[in-house]
Amino acid sequence: MALNRSQVWSPCCYSSSPVTKTLLIWRLGFSRKAGLRFKAPSLKISNDRQNSFSLNYEKLFTTGLESKRKGINVVTPNTPLSRKLELLDAYEDEYDGAIIDAECLPASANAFAAILQSSLSYWKQKGKKGIWLKILEGQADLVPIAIKSGFIYHHAEPGYVMLTCWLPDEPCMLPFTATHQVGVGAFVINENKEVLVVKEKKCPLRCLGIWKLPTGLINKSEEIFSGAIREVKEETGIETAFLEVVAFRHAHNVTFEKSDLFFICMLKPLSADINIDESEIEAAMWMPLDQLIDQPFHREDSMTKNMTDICVARYENRYRGFNPHRIMSKFDDRLATLYYGYLEMPADNGVLNEPEDITAL
The missing domain is CATH 3.40.630.30 (Gcn5-related N-acetyltransferase (GNAT))
Incomplete structure (x- = not known):
C-alpha cells in the first residue's frame, strides 16, 4: 500500500x-x-x-x-x-x-x-x-x-x-509486512559446456560437500538480474551478463516462517578465472555439464534435477524464459522491471543468444 x-x-x-x-x-x-x-x-x-x-x-x-x-x-x-x-x-x-x-x-x-x-x-x-x-x-x-x-x-x-x-470498529484493512524473501540461483555455462559450480563452507548437513550453483539472497531495492550478477561475482570472481529468468520456485515457512521466492537465472560468462570468496565458499570450478548432472544428489533430488534440465534446455535453445525490460508505469510514475519472453522461438543454432543490455534501458 x-x-x-x-x-x-x-x-x-x-x-x-x-x-x-x-x-x-x-x-x-x-x-x-x-x-x-x-x-x-x-x-x-x-x-x-x-x-x-x-x-x-x-x-x-x-x-x-x-x-x-x-x-x-x-x-x-x-x-x-x-x-x-x-x-x-x-x-x-x-x-x-x-x-x-x-x-x-x-x-x-x-x-x-x-x-x-x-x-x-x-x-x-x-x-x-x-x-x-x-x-x-x-x-x-x-x-x-x-x-x-x-x-x-x-x-x-x-x-x-x-x-x-x-481506528474503525470493523476488520482491519492495513497490509501486512513483507511476507517473502527473494533468492537467486545462477546457471553459468561456457562455450566448453562447463558449468560454474561452488562448494559452500556453511550449509545444511544434507548439502555438505555438494557442488551446486552459486546462490544468494537479493539485497533491499536490488533487481533480480543485478542480484544474480552480483552473487556470481562475489562468490567466484566471474564476470557475467544476465540472459533470462528460466524458472522460479515458491516455498513457504522457510526462514523466520516467511515464504521464499527463488529465481533460477541464466547468465553468460564474460571471464574465466575463478577467485573465490573464502569467507563463504570452500571451492569453485568449471565442471563439465555431464559431471554435474551425474552427481547422486542431483539425480535424487527432483527439484534440483528439474531446474538443471530446464537450464540445459535453455542452453540448447529448446526453451525460452523471461527477459528483463525496464518499463514506466502510470500507476506510480516509476520505472520497473517487467520480465517476459518472446512469442517466436529463435533458430536452433546450439548456442546461447547474446544477452540484452538491461543497464542501457
Whole structure:
C-alpha cells in the first residue's frame, strides 16, 4: 500500500479543565511539495453545562514552504490555560489514514501518552482509519505507551519499529509486512559446456560437500538480474551478463516462517578465472555439464534435477524464459522491471543468444 505524505495536520486539542470561551488556534499545513498551506481555523470552546463546542473554519492560501516544527507543546493538569495542546504531526495517506511524523514525537513519555490519546480521539472523530507510527531507536521507551493505546507491531528495521492502529470498529484493512524473501540461483555455462559450480563452507548437513550453483539472497531495492550478477561475482570472481529468468520456485515457512521466492537465472560468462570468496565458499570450478548432472544428489533430488534440465534446455535453445525490460508505469510514475519472453522461438543454432543490455534501458 503506497503511503503519501500529501497533507499534514498540526492541530491543537482543547483542555478538559473548566474554561469559558477559551480560544485555541490550530494550524493545518497543506501540500509541502506545492509550498501551500491553510491558515489555521479557529477552535472556539465553551465549557458550559452541556459541554458544547463549535468549529469555525477559515482557509487562506499563502506562498512559500512551511518550516518544520522542532517541538510540540503539551498540556498537563498543571499547565496554565494560556498554553495549548497540539496533536501529533501526521501526514494524510491515500487510504483515509495518517502517518505520524517520527521526528516530532514528544521526548517525554508522559507528554507522548497524553498527546497520543488526544490525537487518536481526534482522528477517529474525523473518520481516519489506519494510523502508522514509526518509533526510532532512541525513542524506544515510547513503544509500551503506544501498545497500551491500541497500537500493534507491524515490522521492524535497523533503527526503528513500525506500529499501526486501526481506528474503525470493523476488520482491519492495513497490509501486512513483507511476507517473502527473494533468492537467486545462477546457471553459468561456457562455450566448453562447463558449468560454474561452488562448494559452500556453511550449509545444511544434507548439502555438505555438494557442488551446486552459486546462490544468494537479493539485497533491499536490488533487481533480480543485478542480484544474480552480483552473487556470481562475489562468490567466484566471474564476470557475467544476465540472459533470462528460466524458472522460479515458491516455498513457504522457510526462514523466520516467511515464504521464499527463488529465481533460477541464466547468465553468460564474460571471464574465466575463478577467485573465490573464502569467507563463504570452500571451492569453485568449471565442471563439465555431464559431471554435474551425474552427481547422486542431483539425480535424487527432483527439484534440483528439474531446474538443471530446464537450464540445459535453455542452453540448447529448446526453451525460452523471461527477459528483463525496464518499463514506466502510470500507476506510480516509476520505472520497473517487467520480465517476459518472446512469442517466436529463435533458430536452433546450439548456442546461447547474446544477452540484452538491461543497464542501457
